[in-house]
Amino acid sequence: MDVLVTDADIVTMAAGAGLARSMLVRDDRIAAIGPAERVRAAAAPGARVVGLEGAAVIPGLIDAHCHLCNVGYLASGADCSQPAAPDIPAILARLRDAAARTPEGSWVTGSGYVEYKLHEGRHPTRADLDAAVPDRPAILFHTSLHACVLNTPALREAGFGDRQPDSPGGRFGRDGEGRLDGVVHEGPTFTLLWGGLRRDMQRMSAEQRAGLVARAGQHFAALGITAACDADTRRDSLTAYAEADERGMLGVRVGGLVVHDEADWLLGSGLRGRRSPRLAAESVKIWADGGMSSRTAAIHGSYPVPPYGSGIMYFPPDELTAMVAEFDARGLQVCIHAQGDRAIETVLDAYAAVLGGRCGNPLRHRIEHGGSMFAPLAARAAPLGIVVAAQPGMLSILGDGFAEALPERSDELYAYASWRRAGIRVAGSSDAPVITADPLVGIRDAVLRRTSSGRVLGPGERLAAQNALALYTTEAAFAMHREHDIGSLEPGKLADFVILDRNPLDTEPEQITDIRVLATAVGGQPVFQASDSPLRL
Incomplete structure (x- = not known):
């Protein structure tokens, strides 16, 4: 009709x-x-x-970079975000409540905290978590999902001891005596998140898995979102999306950015490509560096705030270039997380080496986030045709922390207006559950660029409302290769x-x-x- x-x-x-x-x-x-x-x-x-x-x-609004399945998965744990949990005692109270409703055999989970927003100004530790959940594994994820805190039973079950060395892509927090304090940065955090997701989803029935991602989709739909890219898609989540799609439960359209180490599985699974009008998996996700809010993004220079250092790179340049070349040759869109200027420089080197003198960027390879893509880097990205999936909503929610981490260049961060003037296609997104999935927050912040303290980061980078809305419509559709179907209202x-x-x-x-x-x-x-x-x- x-x-x-x-x-x-x-x-x-x-x-x-x-x-x-x-x-x-x-x-x-x-x-x-x-x-x-x-x-x-x-x-x-x-x-x-x-x-x-x-x-x-x-x-319909489009979220070009989120973690939709993680939104559904972590929703069953404790909300430890600020201001809901303003200090560590409030976090511990929420973890105790979560423990009471968490089935035996599953880890107690909490998520959303930002250490520099807590009254104590620090990460919780294993001792803190032990006081709340002493006798079963508990894990508390930083809002960035690039760090977490484990209690003693969780450290034991994960196999992490005091003599645990740091890995090239990860770092363990330690107390004054060199013992693990429970704080984990980067690589091991991802391993723990993915391991927990896989463990719990494999215990679910197909109907339960479909319900988990369907509930996340319902949350997005209530915010006006009709399509989303899951930038952390693994075999368990993609299987759950397919199960929801087959049951008519997948309310929003989903594009899977499959984690790079499962690309071979994707290519052999029969799930690659456009399965239906609501589910596609045609892209691969790579992490080049750490997170901006966790102060582990790879930068030139050093951070003046904990954990200090210059950030973490996941791959040496030649290995990253080889990965891009392989996936490009297989016809997969490559989407690389890069936040620090050192990481973005390395990613652009890889894209330039692979794309060479080729006409354009037909697969629309992307940089995810691009927070420190300063003017010289933007000038390199534009002629390569690199698409950037950005998160304006981080400016109000995490912007004060960004300014503390990079005080001398804070007005150059997330330079949306400059990127657009350079000719870069910028797609809007949330990175949820890192921040709220609400695209209206992102649209507002692209216009105002005002942090929670009232500071304006880069007044010259404000967008007009029409251009801010375009981030979440026409530009995000382009980033998904779907501009012929969605993103604007046309016959x-x-x-x-x-x-x-x-x-x-x-x-x-x-x-x-x-x-x-x-x-x-x-x-x-x-x-x-x-x-x-x-x-x-």
Whole structure:
């Protein structure tokens, strides 16, 4: 049946198009959009009319880099983020509560803390966690997921002892006597996260696994998100997405960025490519360095704050180049996490060596984050056609910590306006659960660039609201190779759209996060409707 959306303030994001008043949805696609009379004339007799009473419609929002499965997985643990847990005693209380509801055989988990936001200004330690959960393994993830804290039973079960050496891609915290203090940075943290996810998901039924990722998708849909790239996709999560898709439970469209060491599995699994309109896995994810909020991103120079040093690189340059060359030859889009300027330089060297004099970047290889992509690096990235998946929402949530870590260059971090002027395609994303998945936070922060303390990082890098919205629509669709289907509201494209209580382009930037999502549609079908909204799709 045709569905005629009328009396709406429709932001199409189509090139050269202004606002529309009506939109006709036929099956899963947009059949017509524009002035009310012209669109009504295109509707079939008996079309269902949905009057929006002046509410706004925008294209479905796209998160080009998140960890969707981890959002679902960690949601069952303790929320230890700030300001909800302002100090270590509050974190420990939440871990005790989580222990009471965690099944035997599973580790107690918590996530979301930022050490420099805690009243104590430090990481919790194994001794702290032992006081809350003394007799079973417990793990507390830093908000970046690039660090964690283990209690003594977890250290024991993981096989980490006081004589444990640091690995090239990881570091262990130690007390004054050289004993492990429970804090783990980088590589081993990923091993623990992935190991726990695999252990727990393999204990689930197919229905339970599908439910886990479906619930994460429902959370995203309630925020107006209709498509997302999972930048930490492994065989267990991709299998869960496929199980949800087969059951009709995958509400949002998912693009899997498969972790590089499982690329061979992907190629032999039958899951590569576009499985359905809602699930694809055509990309590979590599980590080049550590995290900005954990102060382990690989930089030139040294950090003036703990853990000091100059960050962590995961691969030597020649090995990284060889990996890019291999995946490029196999037709996979390469997406490399790089935050520090030293890491970004190495990644650009690898891309330049592989792409060489080739015309453009047809696979749209990407840099994920790119926080310290300063002007000389942006000037190298632009002619290579490198796409950047950025997270504007980090500016308000983590920006004060970024400024402490790189005080002399803080106004040059996440330089979205400069990147766009250089010709770089910049896609919006959240990196959730590192920060909130809410794209309205990212849109606001791309416009304001204001930290939680009120400081503005790089006033000259502010974006106009239209360009900020483009990050999460047209630009993110391009990053996913899906600009022909999603990202703007045009005839022939999929009917992925969001109904808002007001137009974000006409809203004061400080009030953008007050906008309410009234409904979200994927392929013309509602995947979220606010319970108190009188407007029903």
